Amino acid sequence: MDDLFQAHAALLEKAVAASRERGFWAAFPENPKAYPEGAASAGKAAFAALKGQPFDLGGEGEGARVGAEVSPFGPALGITYAARSVDALVANAERAGVAWAQASVEQRVGVALEILARLNAESFLIAEAVEHTTGQAGPMAFQAGGPHAQDRGLEAVAYAYAEMARVPGAVRWEKPMGRSSIRLDKDFHVVPRGIGLVIGCATFPTWNSYPALFADLVTGNAVIVKPHPAAILPLALTVKIGRAVLAGQGFDPDVLQLAPDTVEAPLAKDLATHPAIGLVDFTGSSAFGGWLRETLRDKLVFTEEAGVNTIVIASTGAFAAMCANIAFSLSLYSGQMCTAPQTIFVPAAGIATDEGHKSFDEVASGIGAAIDTLLSDPARAAAVLGAIQNPATLTRIAEARGLGRIVRDSAALQVEGARTATPLLLAVEAQDEAAWLEERFGPIAFVVAVRDARDGIARATRAARQKGAITAALYSTDEAEIATAIPAYAKAGVALSVNLTGGIYVNQSAAFSDYHVSGANPAGNACMTDAAFVASRFRVVCVRRPAAA
Amino acid sequence: MDDLFQAHAALLEKAVAASRERGFWAAFPENPKAYPEGAASAGKAAFAALKGQPFDLGGEGEGARVGAEVSPFGPALGITYAARSVDALVANAERAGVAWAQASVEQRVGVALEILARLNAESFLIAEAVEHTTGQAGPMAFQAGGPHAQDRGLEAVAYAYAEMARVPGAVRWEKPMGRSSIRLDKDFHVVPRGIGLVIGCATFPTWNSYPALFADLVTGNAVIVKPHPAAILPLALTVKIGRAVLAGQGFDPDVLQLAPDTVEAPLAKDLATHPAIGLVDFTGSSAFGGWLRETLRDKLVFTEEAGVNTIVIASTGAFAAMCANIAFSLSLYSGQMCTAPQTIFVPAAGIATDEGHKSFDEVASGIGAAIDTLLSDPARAAAVLGAIQNPATLTRIAEARGLGRIVRDSAALQVEGARTATPLLLAVEAQDEAAWLEERFGPIAFVVAVRDARDGIARATRAARQKGAITAALYSTDEAEIATAIPAYAKAGVALSVNLTGGIYVNQSAAFSDYHVSGANPAGNACMTDAAFVASRFRVVCVRRPAAA
Incomplete structure (x- = not known):
């Protein structure tokens, strides 16, 4: 022996x-070039x-x-x-x-x-x-x-x-x-x-x-x-x-x-x-x-x-980068991740951004347009989206189209033989809980009009407590608002990512650092x-x- | 603050x-004299x-x-x-x-x-x-x-x-x-x-x-x-x-x-x-x-x-000290401890001891006599036995008398107003599982005649797996027998005390050292x-x- x-x-x-x-550390290199020729x-x-x-x-x-x-x-x-x-x-x-x-x-x-x-x-x-x-x-x-x-x-x-x-x-x-x-x-x-x-x-x-x-x-x-x-x-x-x-x-x-x-x-x-x-x-x-x-x-x-992962957009100092970041999170592996966001709360009256005031519709269409941009190159689209694991997900997408106003429709990629679908993005009202408060696994997301940021945070944390959530994201330029929100997310047992832009996404969970699944809401008991x-x-x-x- | x-x-x-x-350590002194006058x-x-x-x-x-x-x-x-x-x-x-x-x-x-x-x-x-x-x-x-x-x-x-x-x-x-x-x-x-x-x-x-x-x-x-x-x-x-x-x-x-x-x-x-x-x-x-x-x-x-805590007596190099040790374990707080032994397996043909061969009956009566000696002084008896917490325990003792041959009968102490009972010790056969394989909380114990030590260890560990056990004791002068027994007790999830004599007892669980309740058998899930x-x-x-x- x-x-x-x-x-x-x-x-x-x-x-x-x-x-x-719990800082960054990895034992096994993620770069394919680190492996033998x-x-x-x-x-x-x-x-x-x-x-x-x-x-x-x-x-x-x-x-x-x-x-x-x-x-x-x-x-x-x-x-x-x-x-x-x-x-x-x-x-x-x-x-x-x-x-x-x-x-x-x-x-x-x-x-x-x-x-x-x-x-x-x-x-x-x-x-x-x-x-x-x-x-x-x-x-x-x-x-x-x-x-x-x-x-x-x-x-x-x-x-x-x-x-x-x-x-x-x-x-x-x-x-x-x-x-x-x-x-x-x-x-x-x-x-x-x-x-x-x-x-x-x-x-x-x-x-x-x-x-x-x-x-x-x-x-x-x-x-x-x-x-x-x-x-x-x-x-x-x-x-x-x-x-x-x-x-x-x-x-x-x-x-x-x-x-x-x-x-x-x-x-x-x-x-x-x-x-x-x-x-x-x-x-x-x-x-x-x-x-x-x-x-x-x-x-x-x-x-x-399962769970309903949410994003609350209260305000942002980087509107374009925020939309690009969310677009990637919704698109990565066609949303087939337990950490992928599904439900995005945006104040009905719109939000303050570095590009001036953006209406609810402008925020929704901004995210939709960012998805289009991300997936505009077919090779990159294929590399980001991959394929749809289960045919039932295509049925789910088809059925979801009736749940709200389509901001961005889902479509197949032109990849021979592969089962593919780009993200479906729907706009709904806060009271349409039958739409946004159920997990809809795959590339299906909702932009939900809420009264204000506080209402969005309340709904996001309540959704986590009731339906479970593994991730949550919050965009806000107001430090007091962020500080108030943190205990609510903690109580809901959901990991919170604040103001993510650039090359790090809410659906990424890092070994040796993030606590994957809290065990403190219905998304998992451990x-x-x-x-x-x-x-x-x-x-x-x-x-x-x-x-x- | x-x-x-x-x-x-x-x-x-x-x-x-x-x-x-997990060596000996205590934060709070157990000696009353360590406290202020x-x-x-x-x-x-x-x-x-x-x-x-x-x-x-x-x-x-x-x-x-x-x-x-x-x-x-x-x-x-x-x-x-x-x-x-x-x-x-x-x-x-x-x-x-x-x-x-x-x-x-x-x-x-x-x-x-x-x-x-x-x-x-x-x-x-x-x-x-x-x-x-x-x-x-x-x-x-x-x-x-x-x-x-x-x-x-x-x-x-x-x-x-x-x-x-x-x-x-x-x-x-x-x-x-x-x-x-x-x-x-x-x-x-x-x-x-x-x-x-x-x-x-x-x-x-x-x-x-x-x-x-x-x-x-x-x-x-x-x-x-x-x-x-x-x-x-x-x-x-x-x-x-x-x-x-x-x-x-x-x-x-x-x-x-x-x-x-x-x-x-x-x-x-x-x-x-x-x-x-x-x-x-x-x-x-x-x-x-x-x-x-x-x-x-x-x-x-x-x-x-609950559980059925057992002792297996295979052989001993200190018969009198063993009997005294077991007598104390059976008597302490009138057996009303989750760690108190109840069922004592002794080979039907008797055992080798430092006092020569002892028959099954001699072992049983040796333990009985040791209880008598321990409790012969009324003040010491009261200090060891305490009182019976629940009147139902007296009923249980009365009913248990019919379960086997009485080696030593239970009796009340002469303490005005107190509800007391000394240990009842019964001799039974291995097949009398209805007697010895049920927890009988209080000062009730069985000496069970088994084929040999191996049979006793098998029954003791099976009892722990089926009915639960927090403690087990084994007396043996054969190191090979002890070594063979240990994995069986470990698999049964019961803490094992070997050859205890003198001032340490199977029912004592030391903070910071012993793992009290294993969580690995029905005596407790944790x-x-x-x-x-x-x-x-x-x-x-x-x-x-x-x-x-």
């Missing part, structure tokens, strides 16, 4: 420090070789296979995965989990860090897999699906390691009793909660799964990864790499298993309710997230669900980047005995 | 360090003055009052408390909680530490209150109800402070982008989960409530304390002291409220299910704990419930002394904006 912990100790130390300082083309070739083939996770045998992934850019992937029954998955995890639970914290952390390093080396292949399942454009699929996801996995390892490192291995407890003392030797054992189930989503299969996957692993829990049927490959590649590292270190590879399923015969409910499953992490709809929260008893359940996300994934059992004299 | 944080900073630092090192008699006098009077929490007005506490040592206390409706309690907490949530971490921690210091100064009064509600004998009521409980409160403050201190207040995030960079200023806000509800128990009203009470407070949650109707006074005194400190620092005292109720009109369910309650901590029966876990959604629920106990009681919300150039 290699000393993987020692091999990666310097990286871990930096990650632990970064997660405390030829890595990109090798990734493309490896992806091409996987297409149309049974995926080999190792030791599958001849059983049934599932898999019907179709790229949002056109072609079916034609890849199948060995099907596994719930009982077989659980039995394998229980068998493999025994030695994994008894491995040292350092052994498990070493394995996790080695998996992350190997995932990083395969970032271009994983990027292809993410691109052709989620519809993310290539550059985003590389960054979000590769290094950014790996950073998030590393962040979870750092948190979990920090928590476990606080548990001493062995101590001498000596209580003075007058002239003598009572002396006990104590050993503390970190024990897992049970098998971890990680249920992936179709839009960010790696980025949203890695925190839970790695947090479960290092805290001693065997893990079953249940990918979304539309985005199996990115997690199949992840699990394959993980199993190889585990096996190489003498562990049963079934510590980490893939549970592929189909829309017709889903496994998630049967897995989640199995008594041997102790932890469930889910990213996806409020309907299923709510079912998990209502149904599961005495299990740890971490969810990231923050995915804090101690609470990891501290309950293990328990500590003490063994004590009188010390030898 | 005083700088209470600075005033108590040295103590906090030591507490944080102790909770990491006259403190004990002043405590007695203060208690006497409270009896037969309406308890003054401050500002109660003329409304309805409740309270029917009767000392297990005889007299009714005759103290009444102002009744409060659920709606009034919640409205008060919501109003008072606004400023409390916005106070700094240091302000809140300073208030908590000052409350603990003042509680310590009132330890003798609180000891009287604990003695005459729980039935604990005086010395134990002082230690467990006073300094030990305060240490546990301090421990929770230390954990919570350590977790919150990891959240930086404000940082500059600067991401290099080629020749320029993106710079954001970020502020991180610790926000509470909602109102905390702490439901106390009748046997350890302070020791079992302080961890949650102080963890909730310092993480910014207003707290409603709902004491057991039989043990209101210790928590009323606590809340009164807390409110005085809060008011003295300019906070609304309703940050900390008392919710006294009666057996006939209980408040716990209505409080727990109120939407404004975000956290519920409960110590008590599995029936109500299970109801809370089944019923409450999207709330944090921490429970300490450990009460780790980061997981505090880390979810608050959330972090980030506010970010472009940094000034």
Whole structure:
């Protein structure tokens, strides 16, 4: 067994420090040029070789296979995965989990860090897999699906390691009793909660799964990864790499298993309710997230669900830059991000700007025009928008057209075979809550006329409390207004970005710095980047005995 | 506003360090002689003055009052408390909680530490209150109800402070982008989960409530304390002291409220299910704990419930000392401890000891005789046993007599007016699970004949997994047997004490060292002394904006 912990100790130390300082830090470079020459083309070739083939996770045998992934850019992937029954998955995890639970914290952390390093080396292949399942454009699929996801996995390892490192291995407890003392030797054992189930989503299969996957692993829990049927490959590649590292270190590879399923015969409910499953992490709809929260008893359940992310425009000293910034946020990956804004509150009487007074309509059309400008170049449009992951999103766009006055209509890009749609921007009144107060996943946004900025902030924070929100933005030139707004957003449990312009967007969440999902409103019951996300994934059992004299 | 944080900073630092090192440490002296001369008699006098009077929490007005506490040592206390409706309690907490949530971490921690210091100064009064509600004998009521409980409160403050201190207040995030960079200023806000509800128990009203009470407070949650109707006074005194400190620092005292109720009109369910309650901590029966876990959604629920604590006697090199140690564990506070052993497994063929082979019957009668010896002196018997908190326990003892062969019968002490009972010790067979595999709270214990030590360990660990257990003990002279047993106990999530003799007992759980309740079996869903106990009681919300150039 290699000393993987020692091999990666310097990286871990930096990650632990970064997660405390929360300034900018990244372990895995997001710039493709930082990777070896030829890595990109090798990734493309490896992806091409996987297409149309049974995926080999190792030791599958001849059983049934599932898999019907179709790229949002056109072609079916034609890849199948060995099907596994719930009982077989659980039995394998229980068998493999025994030695994994008894491995040292350092052994498990070493394995996790080695998996992350190997995932990083395969970032271009994983990027292809993410691109052709989620519809993310290539550059985003590389960054979000590769290094950014790996950073998030590393962040979870750092948190979990920090928590476990606080548990001493062995101590001498000596209580003075007058002239003598009572002396006990104590050993503390970190024990897992049970098998971890990680249920992936179709839009960010790696980025949203890695925190839970790695947090479960290092805290001693065997893990079953249940990918979304539309985005199996990115997690199949992840699990394959993980199993190889585990096996190489003498562990049963079934510590980490893939549970592929189909829309017709889903496994998630049967897995989640199995008594041997102790932890469930889910990213996806409020309907299923709510079912998990209502149904599961005495299990740890971490969810990231839906919400209504808002922007309040009270005033701005940079109207054009604000419109450009919002336009990018609405367009990036066609609004298919849990962090994308949807509902933009603007005072009905208009706002003060560096370009003079702007009416409500001028603000709305300013954002619409900024979207047009951003997407005017077809290549840039394709690189920003990517494709639409789920055909249902196109239906949602069509239905949304009737919800308000169309400021900017949605349209398909001219990209052969790809399912695409530019943002639909609608103007509505504050009382049209049926329109703007429901999450409408995809490139659908509302500009909502409100009485004034205060009314907008009240509605934005109430929406967060009632419907959930992961992000919120506020534009204001009035520092007193900003100062008053901050406690309201804090109480609503939503991360707030103020006056963003330039190359940073409300929908970007930085590993090691931002607290992604607060866990304090219905958009999710947990923050995915804090101690609470990891501290309950293990328990500590003490063994004590009188010390030898 | 005083700088209470600075005033108590040295103590906090030591507490944080102790909770990491987990060797012996105590902040508040357990020896009554360490307190000022006259403190004990002043405590007695203060208690006497409270009896037969309406308890003054401050500002109660003329409304309805409740309270029917009767000392297990005889007299009714005759103290009444102002009744409060659920709606009034919640409205008060919501109003008072606004400023409390916005106070700094240091302000809140300073208030908590000052409350603990003042509680310590009132330890003798609180000891009287604990003695005459729980039935604990005086010395134990002082230690467990006073300094030990305060240490546990301090421990929770230390954990919570350590977790919150990891959240930086404000940082500059600067991401290099080629020749320029993106710079954001970020502020991180610790926000509470909602109102905390702490439901106390009748046997350890302070020791079992302080961890949650102080963890909730310092993480910014207003707290409603709902004491057991039989043990209101210790928590009323606590809340009164807390409110005085809060008011003295300019906070609304309703940050900390008392919710006294009666057996006939209980408040716990209505409080727990109120939407404004975000956290519920409960110590008590599995029936109500299970109801809370089944019923409450999207709330944090921490429970300490029931269990079957076991001892396995495989062999011993100190038979007499072992019997004496077990006898004390069975007798202390008449077995009314969540950590008291109940079920003792002994091989049917007997065991090897330093006194030669001992048959099953000899082991059982050895323990019985040790109880007799321990309790032979009436004064010592009274000081060890205390009184029986709940009359139902006497009924339980009477019914238990029919469950097996009586090795040692229970009897009352000759203490005028007090409700007392010495331990009942029964011998049963392994298959009599209806007898030994149910928690029988109070001085009831079983010696169970098992095939061999391995069978005993298997039954002990299975009992912990199925029924829950907070403690387990093992006596063995075979190091290989001990080494094999440890992973089984760890998997069962139960703290294990090996070969205890002398002045340390399986039912003693040391603050800052032992992990009280593992949270890994049905005896409780949470450990009460780790980061997981505090880390979810608050959330972090980030506010970010472009940094000034």
